[in-house]
Amino acid sequence: MVVVREVSCKSALSRCGIEGIDYSVNPYIGCEHGCIYCYARYMRYYSGHRETWGDFIDVKINAPLVLSRELYRKPRGRVILSTVTDPYQPLERRYQLTRSCLKRLLHHDFPVSVMTKSSLILRDIDLLTRFTSCEVGMTVITDDDGLRSFLEPKASPIDERLDALRRLADRGIVTYAFVGPIIPSLNDGEEDLRRLIRRLIDVGVDYLMFDRLNTRYGVVDRLSGFLKRRFPHLLKEFMKKIKLGDYYYRKIKYRVSKIMAEYDVPYEFCF
Ligand code: SF4
Numbered sequence: 001m002v003v004v005r006e007v008s009c010k011s012a013l014s015r016c017g018i019e020g021i022d023y024s025v026n027p028y029i030g031c032e033h034g035c036i037y038c039y040a041r042y043m044r045y046y047s048g049h050r051e052t053w054g055d056f057i058d059v060k061i062n063a064p065l066v067l068s069r070e071l072y073r074k075p076r077g078r079v080i081l082s083t084v085t086d087p088y089q090p091l092e093r094r095y096q097l098t099r100s101c102l103k104r105l106l107h108h109d110f111p112v113s114v115m116t117k118s119s120l121i122l123r124d125i126d127l128l129t130r131f132t133s134c135e136v137g138m139t140v141i142t143d144d145d146g147l148r149s150f151l152e153p154k155a156s157p158i159d160e161r162l163d164a165l166r167r168l169a170d171r172g173i174v175t176y177a178f179v180g181p182i183i184p185s186l187n188d189g190e191e192d193l194r195r196l197i198r199r200l201i202d203v204g205v206d207y208l209m210f211d212r213l214n215t216r217y218g219v220v221d222r223l224s225g226f227l228k229r230r231f232p233h234l235l236k237e238f239m240k241k242i243k244l245g246d247y248y249y250r251k252i253k254y255r256v257s258k259i260m261a262e263y264d265v266p267y268e269f270c271f
Pocket of ligand 1: 031032033034035037038039040041083084085086117155
């Protein structure tokens, strides 16, 4: 059962170190999607929760109001929703904090970037299309929905995400697919990547981004425990690739670049 707590925040617009982004807005602490590879789970230590990541959410109930005040004071800049939570996790259906924050941002026409794994974003297409500058990134790391259900248990199924990307692109919103993390032995096969990339390009994304696995915050232990239970035959290879580190990811870059050379679509690596 997910423990939900309503909390107040003092600030909603935080400075952000991501290239090209000035601020982040995280209307929730914690994330119900509970992705096995999530490194944002370090937020748990700051939240005072004892529940495991995915089992608690702090709802920053006053975030839209606080944001509204900050938008009058702070210089204009690009805002990302979100960096350490998913702004369209299931609770957003009830609380509509992301929608309320978007309304405030739209009032000031701050440029926005939205990053999610949920088709719930389609609910807000009426707002997103009215920004002078808005882009939406959808994380899709595999087109195997069985694998997805293990790795990202409460995020939208793959077909829903692809459909959402198509509908956003059809409405003229800049979209990109975030293929990250590429996890050793789980979604790094050349044919798997080729098939996924083709499907992403087919839905009309403007560009693709690729990222490696962040191995901190117990991510490797969780993934190896998962492999031991579900895919024990992959465990040895997974650990070997993890140990190869940069060398392994150089090979991944080459693999992805080779596939992307078949298309005239921009792409970038985050590593
Ligand atoms: S959707 Fe993002 S923030 Fe939420 S659990 Fe997954 S990786 Fe973490």
